[in-house]
Amino acid sequence: MTPSRNNWTKEEIMAIYQKPMMDLLYEAATIHRxxxxxxxxxxSTLLSIKTGGCPEDxxxxxxxxxYHTNVExxxxxxxxxxxxxxxxxxxxxSSRVCMGAAWRNVKDGPEFDQVLEMVRTLNKLDxxxxxxxxxxTENQALRLAEAGLYAYNHNLDSSEEYxxxxxxxxxxxxxxxxxxxxxxxxxxxxxxxxxxxxxSLEDRAGMLVALSTLNPQPESVPINALVAVExxxxxxxxPIEIWDMIRMVATTRIVMPETQVRLSAGRTEMxxxxxxxxxxxxxxxxxxxxxxxxxxxPDVNDDMKMFELLGLVPQKPFVKMEQPKTVEAEDSxxxxxxxxxxxxxxxxxxxxxxxxxxxx
Ligand code: SF4
Numbered sequence: 438m439t440p441s442r443n444n445w446t447k448e449e450i451m452a453i454y455q456k457p458m459m460d461l462l463y464e465a466a467t468i469h470r471x472x473x474x475x476x477x478x479x480x481s482t483l484l485s486i487k488t489g490g491c492p493e494d495x496x497x498x499x500x501x502x503x504y505h506t507n508v509e510x511x512x513x514x515x516x517x518x519x520x521x522x523x524x525x526x527x528x529x530x531s532s533r534v535c536m537g538a539a540w541r542n543v544k545d546g547p548e549f550d551q552v553l554e555m556v557r558t559l560n561k562l563d564x565x566x567x568x569x570x571x572x573x574t575e576n577q578a579l580r581l582a583e584a585g586l587y588a589y590n591h592n593l594d595s596s597e598e599y600x601x602x603x604x605x606x607x608x609x610x611x612x613x614x615x616x617x618x619x620x621x622x623x624x625x626x627x628x629x630x631x632x633x634x635x636x637s638l639e640d641r642a643g644m645l646v647a648l649s650t651l652n653p654q655p656e657s658v659p660i661n662a663l664v665a666v667e668x669x670x671x672x673x674x675x676p677i678e679i680w681d682m683i684r685m686v687a688t689t690r691i692v693m694p695e696t697q698v699r700l701s702a703g704r705t706e707m708x709x710x711x712x713x714x715x716x717x718x719x720x721x722x723x724x725x726x727x728x729x730x731x732x733x734x735p736d737v738n739d740d741m742k743m744f745e746l747l748g749l750v751p752q753k754p755f756v757k758m759e760q761p762k763t764v765e766a767e768d769s770x771x772x773x774x775x776x777x778x779x780x781x782x783x784x785x786x787x788x789x790x791x792x793x794x795x796x797x
Contacts, residue, residue, distance in 0.1 A: 438471045443652045445692050450642040450649075454688045458680070462718055465687035468694045469719040478744070479697055479722040479752040481533040481567070482526035486555065487513045487548075491539035494790050495594075496603040496670040497634060497663055500539040503794040506668035513538065513548050519555045523562055529737045531725055532754035533565035535590060535627075541606070542572035542780055545773035549577070550766070553584045557763045560585030565754045567627060572611055572780050575618040580771045582622035585763035587755075588657060589619045590627040596643025599636045601783070603671075605790065608781045609647075616651065625656035625758060629699065632685055633663035633677035641685060649692040656757065657722065658696045660685050662703025668796070670789040677703075679711035683718050690719025697722040697757075704735055709743050716747065 453461070469475055489510030491500045499506035523534045536555060543549055552568065559566045568581060569590035581589065594600055597609040612628075619626055628651075630644045648655060662682055665674045682703070689698050699722035700707075700715050707715075725737050744750065754760070764770075 439468050443650050445649045447642045447646050450645050454684050461687045465690040465718045472694050477752045478749045480531045480725045482531040482726045483535045483724050486536045487538035492541050493606045496790050499666040504668050516554050520558050523559050530751040535567035537569045540571040543570045543577045545775050556584040556586050560763045572615045575621050576774045578618045578622050582624045583764045585761045586624050588625045588627045591615045593647050594630045595636050596640040599640040605785050605787050608783050611780050627657035628655045629659035631661040631663050654693045659699040659701040661701040664702050670793040683714050686715045686720045687718035
């Protein structure tokens with residue numbers, strides 16, 4: 438078996454990415470088959486539990502309050518609403534629910550307590566529970582772990598260099614710090630990025646260096662294709678070619694052989710043939726549901742038809758790691774510390790972000 442490595446260089450990764458397509462596909466598929474069942478694909482459902490009104494300036498995101506998009510903001514959902522949606526997702530083949538809140542960082546208080554209750558409730562449905570809530574302290578990560586969280590998503594988005602071209606309200610190091618905090622618990626790490634934001638090949642490789650040199654590597658790596666939403670600074674970006682997605686998936690599989698590589702945003706623009714090549718190249722997870730937070734996603738029935746056509750089966754929950762135990766709120770050993778961590782705010786000017794926020 439090809440051994441896992443944590444010392445990939447940008448040059449090595451760029452060389453892999455640029456291999457002749459047939460060689461790249463063969464190598465990625467070989468590594469994939471050594472470690473995974475090629476006919477099993479994990480299905481996750483992404484649920485926006487608090488939508489819009491975000492104070493951050495991520496150039497790709499329609500939920501940033503400063504941009505003029507059609508996203509309607511919603512307050513935090515109730516535990517019952519989340520439970521009902523999770524049950525629906527489970528009945529259509531999802532083994533994981535990922536709850537996303539448009540927050541800069543988690544704040545101790547009633548809303549976080551409500552999210553902890555959602556985690557407890559969904560873990561009792563025997564589903565893998567994931568959250569993506571922004572930056573997180575160690576104490577908050579421990580409280581989520583105790584509630585039964587299986588995974589925490591915190592994307593690096595791009596290379597450290599290109600990150601500064603897309604976001605000015607926090608720094609790349611803040612992302613790494615949150616991942617480090619999650620690693621102090623048993624919660625698995627989900628972290629990936631977006632291609633098609635105008636980054637170079639070097640930036641794509643740089644992002645994979647940052648992810649693959651984490652030790653341990655993330656258990657899940659979502660690869661998103663930018664969905665250019667009107668009103669965001671990246672609204673005019675041209676869609677990427679399917680071949681870019683296939684190359685990115687294959688390269689991710691080669692440098693992170695154990696991880697679940699997730700085909701994430703942008704699947705509505707991909708043909709079944711294109712997605713099939715991504716699965717062949719090592720993708721073994723998708724997001725299901727007609728929306729990914731606020732952007733469109735293929736209909737669940739279409740996905741199930743695609744699975745049937747390709748002979749794929751959804752992965753059962755808790756295959757990679759045991760189901761975490763849920764500790765009830767009254768038995769918790771961790772108190773809310775009410776910390777006010779100093780997450781950075783670089784505040785450099787990104788012209789296109791500034792222009793988009795000033796547009797009427
Ligand atoms: S990506 Fe997340 S942090 Fe950035 S603006 Fe959107 S909701 Fe906020």
